[in-house]
Amino acid sequence: MHIVAFPDGEEIPESLTAYCGELILRGTAEALTKPCGMPCTLCLWRAPLPPPPSELPAGA
Template sequence: MTVRLFFGRQLPGTVGESRRVVHVLKAPPGDEIPKQLAAFCGAVFGRDELELLGEIRGMPCEQCLRETPTPTPELSEGGSPELEEGTSP
């Protein structure tokens, strides 16, 4: 099973700048963004609480990085951005 990922951080002014880390989130199926989004670190956000990013910009959430699935060898050789679910290090 493949997993699409995206990045997000809390909006400016909602938390201190040092807490605005970039979280890794699992993209929901389809095009609609759900009311609540869960990061790989376990943090849950309302969709209006996050600035969605096309790439990591700023300090990453270390727990999200540890929990994010890693590419399978076949996918990493092909350069695909999709990852296998359940293959975190």
């Protein structure tokens, strides 16, 4: 499992680049709504962390 920043909008781009640098072409992978499977260690290391609790919007 790779981690990618999925762009806003409904159109899926021709390719996405995972945080590890892996190029993923449209139609060769599936988008998951939650983590599933063995994660790519480099993607985990490079993925941005969520904001600290003090910076979360009210009601989050």
